Amino acid sequence: xxxxxxxxxxxxxxxxxxxxxxxxxxxxxxxxxxxxxxxxxxxxxxxxxxxxxxxxxxxxxxxxxxxxxxxxxxxxxxxxxxxxxxxxxxxxxxxxxxxxxxx
Amino acid sequence: xxxxxxxxxxxxxxxxxxxxxxxxxxxxxxxxxxxxxxxxxxxxxxxxxxxxxxxxxxxxxxxxxxxxxxxxxxxxxxxxxxxxxxxxxxxxxxxxxxxxxxxxxxxxxxxxxxxxxxxxxxxxxxxxxxxxxxxxxxxxxxxxxxxxxxxxxxxxxxxxxxxxxxxxxxxxxxxxxx
Amino acid sequence: xxxxxxxxxxxxxxxxxxxxxxxxxxxxxxxxxxxxxxxxxxxxxxxxxxxxxxxxxxxxxxxxxxxxxxxxxxxxxxxxxxxxxxxxxxxxxxxxxxxxxxxxxxxxxxxxxxxxxxxxxxxxxxxxxxxxxxxxxxxxxxxxxxxxxxxxxxxxxxxxxxxxxxxxxxxxxxxxxxxxxxxxxxxxxxxxxxxxxxxxxxxxxxxxxxxxxxxxxxxxxxxxxxxxxxxxxxxxxxxxxxxxxxxxxxxxxxxxxxxxxxxxxxxxxxxxxxxxxxxxxxxxxxxxxxxxxxxxxxxxxxxxxxxxxxxxxxxxxxxxxxxxxxxxxxxxxxxxxxxxxxxxxxxxxxxxxxxxxxxxxxxxxxxxxxxxxxxxxxxxxxxxxxxxxxxxxxxxxxxxxxxxxxxxxxxxxxxxxxxxxxxxxxxxxxxxxxxxxxxxxxxxxxxxxxxxxxxxxxxxxxxxxxxxxxxxxxxxxxxxxxxxxxxxxxxxxxxxxxxxxxxxxxxxxxxxxxxxxxxxxxxxxxxxxxxxxxxxxxxxxxxxxxxxxxxxxxxxxxxxxxxxxxxxxxxxxxxxxxxxxxxxxxxxxxxxxxxxxxxxxxxxxxxxxxxxxxxxxxxxxxxxx
Numbered sequence: 001x002x003x004x005x006x007x008x009x010x011x012x013x014x015x016x017x018x019x020x021x022x023x024x025x026x027x028x029x030x031x032x033x034x035x036x037x038x039x040x041x042x043x044x045x046x047x048x049x050x051x052x053x054x055x056x057x058x059x060x061x062x063x064x065x066x067x068x069x070x071x072x073x074x075x076x077x078x079x080x081x082x083x084x085x086x087x088x089x090x091x092x093x094x095x096x097x098x099x100x101x102x103x
Numbered sequence: 104x105x106x107x108x109x110x111x112x113x114x115x116x117x118x119x120x121x122x123x124x125x126x127x128x129x130x131x132x133x134x135x136x137x138x139x140x141x142x143x144x145x146x147x148x149x150x151x152x153x154x155x156x157x158x159x160x161x162x163x164x165x166x167x168x169x170x171x172x173x174x175x176x177x178x179x180x181x182x183x184x185x186x187x188x189x190x191x192x193x194x195x196x197x198x199x200x201x202x203x204x205x206x207x208x209x210x211x212x213x214x215x216x217x218x219x220x221x222x223x224x225x226x227x228x229x230x231x232x233x234x235x236x237x238x239x240x241x242x243x244x245x246x247x248x249x250x251x252x253x254x255x256x257x258x259x260x261x262x263x264x265x266x267x268x269x270x271x272x273x274x275x276x277x278x279x280x281x
Numbered sequence: 282x283x284x285x286x287x288x289x290x291x292x293x294x295x296x297x298x299x300x301x302x303x304x305x306x307x308x309x310x311x312x313x314x315x316x317x318x319x320x321x322x323x324x325x326x327x328x329x330x331x332x333x334x335x336x337x338x339x340x341x342x343x344x345x346x347x348x349x350x351x352x353x354x355x356x357x358x359x360x361x362x363x364x365x366x367x368x369x370x371x372x373x374x375x376x377x378x379x380x381x382x383x384x385x386x387x388x389x390x391x392x393x394x395x396x397x398x399x400x401x402x403x404x405x406x407x408x409x410x411x412x413x414x415x416x417x418x419x420x421x422x423x424x425x426x427x428x429x430x431x432x433x434x435x436x437x438x439x440x441x442x443x444x445x446x447x448x449x450x451x452x453x454x455x456x457x458x459x460x461x462x463x464x465x466x467x468x469x470x471x472x473x474x475x476x477x478x479x480x481x482x483x484x485x486x487x488x489x490x491x492x493x494x495x496x497x498x499x500x501x502x503x504x505x506x507x508x509x510x511x512x513x514x515x516x517x518x519x520x521x522x523x524x525x526x527x528x529x530x531x532x533x534x535x536x537x538x539x540x541x542x543x544x545x546x547x548x549x550x551x552x553x554x555x556x557x558x559x560x561x562x563x564x565x566x567x568x569x570x571x572x573x574x575x576x577x578x579x580x581x582x583x584x585x586x587x588x589x590x591x592x593x594x595x596x597x598x599x600x601x602x603x604x605x606x607x608x609x610x611x612x613x614x615x616x617x618x619x620x621x622x623x624x625x626x627x628x629x630x631x632x633x634x635x636x637x638x639x640x641x642x643x644x645x646x647x648x649x650x651x652x653x654x655x656x657x658x659x660x661x662x663x664x665x666x667x668x669x670x671x672x673x674x675x676x677x678x679x680x681x682x683x684x685x686x687x688x689x690x691x692x693x694x695x696x697x698x699x700x701x702x703x704x705x706x707x708x709x710x711x712x713x714x715x716x717x718x719x720x721x722x723x724x725x726x727x728x729x730x731x732x733x734x735x736x737x738x739x740x741x742x743x744x745x746x747x748x749x750x751x752x753x754x755x756x757x758x759x760x761x762x763x764x765x766x767x768x769x770x771x772x773x774x775x776x777x778x779x780x781x782x783x784x785x786x787x788x789x790x791x792x793x794x795x796x797x798x799x800x801x802x803x804x805x806x807x808x809x810x811x812x813x814x815x816x817x818x819x820x821x822x823x824x825x826x827x828x829x830x831x832x833x834x835x836x837x838x839x840x841x842x843x844x845x846x847x848x849x850x851x852x853x854x855x856x857x858x859x860x861x862x863x864x865x866x867x868x869x870x871x872x873x874x875x876x877x878x879x880x881x882x883x884x885x886x887x888x889x890x891x892x893x894x895x896x897x898x899x900x901x902x903x904x905x906x
Contacts, residue, residue: 003105003221003224004108004149005221005222006219006221007219008109008112009108009112009149009222010214010219011211012116014211014214016119016138018203018204018206019116019119019120019122019123019203020119020123021889021893022123022202023123024886024889025199025202025890025893026123026191026195026886027123027190027886028190028886029183029187031128031173031174032123032128032131033886034170035122035135036122038162039122042138042139042162046142046146049146049149049154050222052151053149053150053151053222053224053225054219054220054222054223056223057227058232058234058235058236059235060151061151061154061227061232062235062236062240064151064154065154065236065247066240066243068158068161068162069247071162071166072165072254073250073253073254075166075169076169076254076255076257077254077261079173079258080257080261083177083262092179094885094886095883095884097885098882098884098885099883199886199890202890202893202894202897205897206893206896206897206900213900213903213904
């Protein structure tokens with residue numbers, strides 16, 4: 001049997017999460033931001049599965065299924081929005097799609 | 104098995120890093136797929152075979168493919184790559200990196216300071232998942248279905264070609280019937 | 282009849298209410314009818330009360346009427362009550378009778394004025410307040426009337442409100458008397474603290490029991506009450522408002538600033554005479570104030586060109602005589618002078634009013650002249666009043682009252698001679714400026730043709746007052762002394778050695794002084810006016826002229842010492858520190874808003890970063906708690 005301390009698995013999860021977070025904060029291209037959000041969601045689901053495996057219960061996997069479903073729906077709508085933005089504003093810059101004038 | 108776990112976790116982390124640092128969108132997506140595959144392997148090692156398969160099929164197979172399609176439709180080109188280069192100045196990624204690191208350190212502290220135990224690694228069969236999914240979590244399934252429906256409708260509406268820039272109710276000819 | 286005491290002040294009060302509430306619907310004729318009739322009925326009642334009072338003077342010399350409780354809290358209670366003794370009786374009679382004559386006069390005088398409803402409303406309110414003042418049985422009610430007359434004085438001085446100068450004069454009057462009123466209020470507090478009551482009789486009773494002559498309590502109380510009296514009566518040092526108060530209509534000047542309101546101070550001191558007797562130093566101060574101001578005002582009256590200002594300074598001077606009398610303890614002499622002064626001063630103001638309106642609002646005497654042929658009635662009544670003012674010997678009432686004061690001053694133990702000399706100089710000045718006034722107005726070349734304005738309503742009061750100015754004094758003539766005997770029922774007698782020889786010499790001396798004054802005026806203004814002109818042109822002459830014209834520079838002094846520093850301090854404190862506190866709070870909020878606004882950049886990644894910061898913050902708290 002494996003002998004993995006749960007801390008390590010959770011550390012992997014949090015590392016994935018902060019990578020995704022850093023990506024969302026760094027990149028200006030909308031596609032990249034969406035991609036980073038996917039990384040974060042993946043990491044969150046990962047943590048759930050780890051938790052479920054700890055207690056030998058399928059609840060963690062169920063949670064991951066729900067997260068997956070939600071990510072799918074969100075990605076489809078998000079990409080459609082990105083298409084719209086590109087069609088109307090001809091830009092992929094996240095900063096350009098704001099109408100607030102910085103004072 | 105333990106070794107495989109550590110190797111795939113390293114691969115996952117490294118490829119995620121590559122995702123966020125690429126100039127070319129396609130490269131980023133492909134690295135993302137690698138990251139997802141590694142995570143699926145980790146799931147398999149942990150005994151969650153069902154979600155491992157689900158990760159590959161849905162996440163890497165459907166969501167990432169969707170990304171690839173949209174990126175191909177956008178047709179960004181070489182100028183976009185140059186633009187990306189200008190955007191990746193050091194002063195841009197210093198701040199977010201620090202923030203993310205601080206967050207990471209804190210949570211790792213939290214994790215390490217608690218006694219959780221170790222993973223048994225036993226198999227959790229899809230049968231169990233199915234029973235509990237359609238038993239205890241039936242409500243969640245229904246809500247997820249609703250969510251997907253909403254997503255479909257939203258994506259359809261947003262993705263329609265020749266969408267009017269002006270709302271049809273604002274045009275003079277049409278009376279405004281739905 | 283005692284039970285009808287309340288109608289005397291309340292009839293004019295009802296008149297005020299009717300006129301002020303119904304001001305929109307009342308025609309000028311209706312308002313003057315209401316205004317005059319309320320005072321007429323009130324006068325009638327007061328005459329009937331007087332008859333009953335005098336006829337029963339031997340048995341009961343006090344009329345009382347309790348109307349009910351005003352304030353009743355633990356530790357203090359005050360009633361609405363009327364107390365009529367011979368002192369109040371004199372005042373009530375004068376106020377209502379002279380007031381009635383003046384209201385009658387005003388019915389014609391103000392008939393074309395558009396604010397006539399206002400005028401009669403305030404005049405009625407004034408009558409009500411003054412009557413409450415003199416009939417009050419406790420000091421709080423007296424203060425109520427005191428404040429009421431002050432308010433009406435302000436309102437009526439600034440009656441022609443469209444000219445800002447009139448408003449300024451009204452404000453000046455109110456503010457200066459306010460200073461006196463504050464002193465009087467503190468005096469009331471002091472008396473209450475000492476005795477626990479404000480009822481006049483009770484206070485005087487306690488004073489006679491507990492205070493000894495010369496005690497500091499008596500001095501403080503007397504000084505504070507004196508402060509109120511000098512404010513209201515335009516005496517030193519608060520006399521500056523009265524000459525400017527002539528901005529009001531002439532009947533107002535006649536009623537308020539000659540006959541009644543300015544004598545409220547005299548009434549106060551006479552009413553609380555026991556307190557003053559207990560403080561002989563303060564009484565000497567009262568006499569000194571009176572003596573000083575009667576001379577100063579006499580000089581000022583000598584150089585005025587506005588006929589009403591001459592009369593205003595003359596009023597200040599004559600009230601100085603009353604204060605002089607009160608200060609030496611000659612209580613009834615002072616009241617007698619008030620009694621007579623009301624008649625001739627009101628007469629002079631009313632006559633001056635007729636002259637003014639007939640000369641198309643001309644106030645300057647140097648532009649008048651030669652009016653005696655065209656206005657015979659006014660001329661002769663004016664002569665009667667002026668003669669009484671100058672105290673022409675034997676034929677006028679003023680002679681009897683002024684001479685009594687001079688005699689009592691002469692016989693007074695501390696520095697009586699000085700006071701007597703001051704009074705004598707004042708009498709000379711009075712004769713001088715009065716005759717000057719007559720010569721400039723009625724003799725000489727006519728410079729403006731008077732209009733034909735005449736009416737019974739104007740003439741009847743003039744005639745009545747003229748007759749009274751002559752004969753009213755005879756009731757005091759030796760050996761009748763009716764007035765003093767009447768006053769003896771409420772005021773203490775002055776114990777003085779009766780010098781029969783003096784009884785002859787002093788009046789002769791004062792008579793000589795009066796005739797000298799008349800002769801000098803005739804010489805300098807009728808016979809050789811160019812000499813006067815040259816004196817005025819000379820260095821000393823012009824200096825004195827300017828000094829006396831400005832009322833001995835009291836106004837400039839007060840302005841420099843009190844008004845300018847106050848304005849300076851107020852300007853410094855314009856953005857005062859308390860305001861600063863509140864404005865700084867709002868400025869802080871604005872600055873915080875500007876900072877908070879910086880977080881709204883519209884950039885997606887910025888918001889994400891903020892979320893991350895928040896999460897880090899939360900987790901930190903979890904770690905460290």
